Amino acid sequence: MTTHRLHGLTVLLVEDDVFVSMLAEDVLREAGAEVLLAMRLELGLQLAATADLDFAVLDVNLGQGRTSYPMADLLSERGIPFFFLTGYDGEGFSERYSDHLRLQKPYSPEQLLAASVSLNTGRF
Amino acid sequence: MEPIKFLLVDDTSANLDALEALLARAELQTLRATTGNEALELLLVHDFALALIDVQMPGMSGLELAELMRGASRTRDVPIILLTASTDQSLTFKGYEAGAVDYLAKPIDSHMLMRKAEVFFELASQRRELLRQRDELEASERRFRRALLLAPTPMALFDDQGNVLTINSEWLELSGWKAAELTSLDGWLDPSCATAAELLQRFEDLVTGKTGRVAIECEMKTPRGTLTWELAADCVGENFEGRRLFVCIAHDVTERTQSERVRKMLVNELNHRVKNTLATVQSFAWQTFKGAEPAKLESFAGRLAALSKAHNILTVTAWEKAGLHKLVANAIEAFGPDRFEVRGPACDVDPKAAVTLTMVLHELATNAVKYGALSVLGGKVHVHWMAEGLPDVTNLHLVWEETGGPAVTQPTRDGFGTRLIERQLTAEFGGNAALDFCETGLICRIQLSIPGSLSPAIEAAWSQAS
Numbered sequence: 001m002t003t004h005r006l007h008g009l010t011v012l013l014v015e016d017d018v019f020v021s022m023l024a025e026d027v028l029r030e031a032g033a034e035v036l037l038a039m040r041l042e043l044g045l046q047l048a049a050t051a052d053l054d055f056a057v058l059d060v061n062l063g064q065g066r067t068s069y070p071m072a073d074l075l076s077e078r079g080i081p082f083f084f085l086t087g088y089d090g091e092g093f094s095e096r097y098s099d100h101l102r103l104q105k106p107y108s109p110e111q112l113l114a115a116s117v118s119l120n121t122g123r124f
Numbered sequence: 125m126e127p128i129k130f131l132l133v134d135d136t137s138a139n140l141d142a143l144e145a146l147l148a149r150a151e152l153q154t155l156r157a158t159t160g161n162e163a164l165e166l167l168l169v170h171d172f173a174l175a176l177i178d179v180q181m182p183g184m185s186g187l188e189l190a191e192l193m194r195g196a197s198r199t200r201d202v203p204i205i206l207l208t209a210s211t212d213q214s215l216t217f218k219g220y221e222a223g224a225v226d227y228l229a230k231p232i233d234s235h236m237l238m239r240k241a242e243v244f245f246e247l248a249s250q251r252r253e254l255l256r257q258r259d260e261l262e263a264s265e266r267r268f269r270r271a272l273l274l275a276p277t278p279m280a281l282f283d284d285q286g287n288v289l290t291i292n293s294e295w296l297e298l299s300g301w302k303a304a305e306l307t308s309l310d311g312w313l314d315p316s317c318a319t320a321a322e323l324l325q326r327f328e329d330l331v332t333g334k335t336g337r338v339a340i341e342c343e344m345k346t347p348r349g350t351l352t353w354e355l356a357a358d359c360v361g362e363n364f365e366g367r368r369l370f371v372c373i374a375h376d377v378t379e380r381t382q383s384e385r386v387r388k389m390l391v392n393e394l395n396h397r398v399k400n401t402l403a404t405v406q407s408f409a410w411q412t413f414k415g416a417e418p419a420k421l422e423s424f425a426g427r428l429a430a431l432s433k434a435h436n437i438l439t440v441t442a443w444e445k446a447g448l449h450k451l452v453a454n455a456i457e458a459f460g461p462d463r464f465e466v467r468g469p470a471c472d473v474d475p476k477a478a479v480t481l482t483m484v485l486h487e488l489a490t491n492a493v494k495y496g497a498l499s500v501l502g503g504k505v506h507v508h509w510m511a512e513g514l515p516d517v518t519n520l521h522l523v524w525e526e527t528g529g530p531a532v533t534q535p536t537r538d539g540f541g542t543r544l545i546e547r548q549l550t551a552e553f554g555g556n557a558a559l560d561f562c563e564t565g566l567i568c569r570i571q572l573s574i575p576g577s578l579s580p581a582i583e584a585a586w587s588q589a590s
Contacts, residue, residue, distance in 0.1 A: 017400055023407035026414070061396065087399035106403040106432050108425045109410070 004032030005117050012056040012075075013037050014044040014068050015085065020105070024057065024085075027109040028116065041066050048074040055119045056082035057112070060093070060102075069094050081119040125256070127153040128248045129170050130241070133163045133189065134178040134207070143176060146234050147241055151249070160184025164192065167199045173248030174241065176228075179208035179219065187215075190222035203244055207232065261364035268360075278353070278374035281360075282309060283367050284331045298376055300347030316344040323355075330357060330370065341377070352381040395439045402432050423490070430455065430486035434479045445576070446478035447471070448520075452507055455485035463498055468509035471518065477574045480544075480552060481522075487541030488524050488568060496566050497529030503565075504528050519555070520572045526565035534561045545570070 011033045015021035021037060028035050036051055038044035041062055048056065048071040056075055058068040068084070075082050084102035086093065093102070103115055132143050132154050140156045147154055155170060157163035160183060163175070175193070179186035186206055193199040206219045209230040216227055226240060269290045272279045278295035282288045286309040296303060306312045309327055313320040323342055329335040337358040344351055357372040406428050413421045433454045437446040448471045456464050473481065489498070489505070497503030509522040526532075535542070542559060545568060549557045555571035 017404065019404040019407040020400065023403075023410045026410065087396040104432070104436065105399045106406040106425075106428055108422075108429055 005113060006120070007032030009054040009120060010034045010036065010052060011116070012044070012047050012051060012053050012058075012071075012082075014056070014062070014071060015039065015059040016062045017059070020059075023109070024112060027112050028057070031113055031116070033116070041068075041070075044068065044071050045074065048078075048080075053080050055116065056080060057085060057116070058082055059085045061087055067094070069097070072097060072100075083115050083119060125151075125252070127151050128173045128245055128252065129153045129155060130244075131155055131157065131163060131166060131170070131172045131175040131177075131202070133157045133160070133175065133181070133186065135159065135181040136178075139178065142232075143237075146232075146237055149245075152245060160186075160189040160192070163189055167193065167202070172202045174244040175202050175204045176241075177204055177206055177224075179206050179210070179215065187218055187222050190219065190224055194223040205240060258364050265363055272371070278376070280306070280372045280374075282370050282372065283363070284370070285367075286310060286327070286331070288312065289369070295374065298348065298374075299344070299351065313342075313344075316346060317342055319343070327357065327370075330359070331368070350378075351376060352378045391439075391442060395435075398435060399432065402428055402435075426458075426490060427483070427486065429458070430482055431479065433457070434482035438475050438478060443475050445472040445474055448473055448481075448509065448511075451478055451482060452485060455482050456489055456505075456507075459489045459493060459498060463504055465504060465506045466508070467506075468522075469511055471509070471511040471520070472576070473518075473520070473574050474576055477553060477572065480549060484541075484545055484549060484570070485524075487544060488566075491541055492526055492529070492566070495530075496532070497526035500529055502528045516575065518574045518576060520570070520574055522570045522572070524566070524568040524570075526567070529565050531563055532561050532566055 006028060009032070011028055013021065013024055013028065013035050015024055015037070016039050018039075021039060025035050025037055033054075036047055036053070038047055044058075044062075047053070053075075056071070058071055060067055060069075062068055072082060072084075084097065084100060085105060085107065086102050087105055101115060101118070103111055128151055130147060130152065132140050132147075133156075134140050134143070135158050137158065140158070144154050144156070155166050155172075157166055160181065163177070167175075177186040177189055181189075184192075186208070190204050190206065193202060193204065200223075203226075204222075204224045205226040205228055206224045207228050207230055208215065208219075211229065219227055228237060228240070269281065272281055272290055273292045275292055276294060278298055279292045280288055280295055281290040288306050288308055291303050291306050295301075295306075301312075310320070310324055313323055317323060319342060323340060326335070326338045326340055330338045337356065339354070339356045341352060341354050344353065354375040354377050355372055356375070357370055360369050360371045362368050406425060409421060409424055409428075413424075434446070434451070437450050437454055438444075448468065449466070451473065452466055453461065456466075485507075492498040492503075492505055497505055504527050506525040506527065507522070508525075509520060512519040512521075545557050545559060549570065549572070553572040553574060555573050557568070557570040557572075560567040560569065
């Protein structure tokens with residue numbers, strides 16, 4: 001984990017769980033990325049629409065029936081790559097993104113890195 | 125059954141006697157009148173199939189009687205045959221004008237009389253039979269509607285025009301609707317049901333004979349709130365007017381549907397929380413041990429991931445069972461599935477066994493990556509099993525065999541994996557499990573008794589094989 005495989009990249013991390021977000025943030029940061037963390041929908045939407053991003057990692061379920069699909073739509077429009085983090089398959093993944101890359105929780109730091117790198121191959 | 129009645133009117137008793145004698149037959153009742161007034165009184169009380177009236181009578185003549193009969197609605201349709209000794213043609217004409225259907229000259233030709241009377245008797249008995257059948261049909265329909273009204277289940281009767289003919293109190297009480305609001309199928313469904321168009325089409329297909337019995341679930345807005353009913357409708361025959369009738373029986377499944385919805389939501393919520401909790405535990409471990417012992421942290425994370433994967437298969441079946449093929453594929457996914465050769469019959473295992481077996485396979489695979497066949501290029505792992513179904517239990521024989529790896533030596537100390545396989549596994553499920561540190565590669569043999577019988581497919585395969 002000491003290699004800086006994401007060096008110089010800016011990532012939007014959307015995760016509403018305090019502890020789970022700590023792990024993801026640490027892993028991405030240690031890999032050299034600059035992490036913009038959004039734990040709530042409003043900030044997530046704002047960053048997805050305006051921030052200068054290389055890629056994004058989106059937890060699907062943001063609690064109280066809210067999802068990160070609106071952010072995914074914004075990112076798609078801007079051509080910014082992203083992948084999802086999900087609790088489990090039965091949550092009813094949106095059909096729009098049924099073929100989209102997603103990691104199931106709990107994911108290993110290695111899986112998170114591998115998925116992040118796969119979105120950014122060709123940038124280095 | 126009421127007999128058929130003829131009215132005989134003549135002022136001479138001897139003539140009446142003669143007529144009675146000629147006409148006498150079973151199911152025919154003749155009533156006598158010697159004057160027009162007597163005849164009128166009888167006509168008020170009885171329904172006659174024929175009136176035989178003598179024209180020449182003192183007081184009210186037969187013609188006058190016939191005219192009076194034509195004038196009253198009650199007697200207008202009684203057929204009249206006039207009897208007369210006169211051969212006067214103008215009298216005959218008057219008779220027809222008064223409404224007689226026929227004429228007989230005295231002295232009466234007995235054959236002629238009997239033949240004519242026979243025609244009216246037959247007509248009357250046919251009409252009587254038709255009425256009887258109609259009464260019977262009406263009564264039967266009334267009985268059916270009564271049964272429907274008394275039924276402790278919501279029931280409605282409708283016809284092929286979609287008119288609701290009868291609706292029982294159970295239906296009205298459960299829904300809170302008034303019968304007047306439910307006079308037609310579309311009048312009922314259109315305002316209350318979002319899927320009314322589809323439902324009405326199904327009823328239409330039933331009514332036109334395109335399909336048979338309709339069984340459909342529908343959600344309706346009623347004065348008692350939103351209800352979910354299972355509707356079953358089918359043709360129950362024709363009514364006395366020849367119109368086809370349909371009965372619709374409803375089964376209120378509102379509560380069942382709601383609790384199913386709540387159950388699903390709770391299971392989803394539970395699955396979600398279990399996953400988040402595992403992710404949280406992983407995050408804690410990361411925060412706590414990161415940097416200190418990276419190898420141990422990685423081993424811990426791997427175990428947590430394996431456990432989570434076992435949960436994934438189980439959430440799909442609502443924690444009922446897991447298919448062994450799916451379970452094995454899941455467990456070896458992270459270790460390069462192309463290095464494995466997996467073979468065995470389709471077989472379900474219960475949740476407990478699924479979690480334990482997943483962890484066992486994870487430990488074996490982790491060990492193989494570190495020290496065994498997966499630590500070198502070209503090494504392979506064979507996982508194969510047999511399942512034997514007994515009435516309440518499935519005996520599973522599973523073998524993990526490594527080949528092409530480095531020479532194997534017996535480990536010096538029992539780790540978590542060894543303990544799990546050799547002790548916990550057998551303690552939990554009976555049977556036995558052994559690790560054979562064979563020089564050519566590790567072999568792990570596991571025999572388990574898993575509660576529950578085999579799925580039918582395996583049963584068949586097994587009985588074919590043996």
